[in-house]
Amino acid sequence: MTPSAKTRLASLFTDHLVLQAEKPCPIWGWDEPGRAVTLRLSGAGQRERKLSAETNAEGQFRFVLPATPPSGPYTLTVEGSSTIELADVWLGEVWLASGQSNMEWKVAASKDAALEVENARFPQIRHFKVEPRPSQSAEQTTLGSWHVCSPTTAPELSAVAYFFARELVQKRGVAVGIIDATWGGTCIEAWISLPALEGVLPDLAAQRARLRSELENLPRLQAEYADKLTAWQRASLPGDTGNQGLERGWARPEHDDAAWPTLELPTLWQRHGLVFNGVVWFRKHVELPARFAGHDLTINLGAVDDFDDTYLGGALAGRTPPGTPDAHRVRRRYVVPAERVKAGPTVLAVRVFDHFGGGGFVSVPSEMYLESSAYPGERIPLAGPWRYAVEREIPLVPMSVFNGYPAPPAALAQQNTPAALFHGMISPLVPFALRGAIWYQGESNAERHALYRAQQIALLRDWRTRWGQGHFAFYVVQLANFRASPGWPRLREAQATVRAEPEADFVVTIDIGDSNDIHPTNKQEVGRRLSLLARARTYGEDVVCHGPHLRAITIEERRVRVHLDSAEGLRTSDGKPVRGFLLAGASGKFVPARAEIDGSDVVLSASDVPEPQAVRYAFSDDPDANLVNGAGLPGEPFRTDAYVS
16 A cells, blocks of 8 residues: 555554454454545455445444355455555454563563474464554554564564474464564553553552653653662662673674583573573674675664673674663664674674573574674674673572562553553454464562452453354463562462363463563463363363363361362372372461372371361462373362462
């Protein structure tokens, strides 16, 4: 469509589009008011569909394509004031993938990333990334386009969504479209509309009023918060005690690094046995071609967690110093001036200071490269093996330190204000036909778990009402194991209540998390488990989709018998005795229980609890539990008590 054309389609309608098969599909857009508009869906060997509509007084038109079996490819043509033609359109399965960073997490940062990317040759998988945008009012459009899955596009895909889609493509043989609406670190209330938040967010009116006031005073708030954050970091987090590596010559090209070990970048060093914060140097030997000499050279490293000093040929090329807000999200792009760019071998050295959490390079391989101003688009890749040396180790900073973290004003973090992401990222998608949604969120709400049960149900019902497509599937990823806080098991407990809603369910991931990393990299199994839910509950296949879960308990004198469903082939994942059960009596004090498998039951006892009353299984932030069924799916966490502790 030319810039002067009057006819335009909603954001989701681009080349490589996937429409939902076997459901009526709304297709909408805009033209001048009162304009007759036609739609044709045609393809070789396919029956052509033709529809007519007329724009209303606001210039909007809408077609509803009748339910069509899985098929393609098609050409979709819309004719009004001008003509739009979309190529490579398919009818298949469309799923909305939403939530915070664990759903946003990319294939390139997941387990076995290089192998997964190389093997990502699935043209039937299409992916639409919704522009991350908060808004204080409902938006009609977003930015984005559909991309065909290939080794070129796969690194940027949501890993959970990709592995989910891959399973469906392999098992069902149809096109799968994933709409990725995600934003790391966001809370659930940002994804729910304002009317739906009434009654489930107690201080909704106060939050909205505070936001309006802050937006009127934004420059002052920005300056005040920067000062407050810097002061907190200096008081609460380890500081950088000086660049010792520079003094040792680690930036100089002639330094002998032959004995340094290597890491494949991008990655976080904690994933490779370096379980500490602190300072690590990375060196990469590169060859600059003669044609690059005498021209500006840009060093692109992607995001670095947390701060860095970057050198080329021994000279500082750029730095992102301590105190930089959200430094772990800042894409490093340093320009080396032309007079310093010489042809031949040189060394790129990056000193990374990590003062909490993970440390290292957190983008995708495609974001790491050198590029000359004289040859834009010609890149020297930097992803791959780098040599590294540890300058300074700092014991891992516990998450509890962040209890004193200064909360930013809402105006500085609008993505976490009520309804902001519903307005900016969900509203533009309505009413695009879906088979269902997969949802991975909750980490940001763990300390407000008491509200989460109602908020999760509010989100589910809100979305279904907005789409007007009945009870489309809604599948939740329950939080993985992670050494966090007592709020995590209670948040999982709230998540589990989604199963009471029609066509809604959840998967358990307490066995595939990372005790030291809130972002476990085994997204393959998360996607597979979600696909089992879809295959069993949405598509009616005869597959096991749940792990063992509580049906009832029976107290037998000094013992408790735990009756489990989905427990055929009940066993332990490691062949060792059952772990993870606790018993309590009237005192409410829980102690580890001796557990024995008896068919599809588990029988519990504890010498310290002669009159047991309550049972817990895997009910902690980072549980050590090993119960699985014959399908290898883990037991679901539960408790039978209502004790506060």
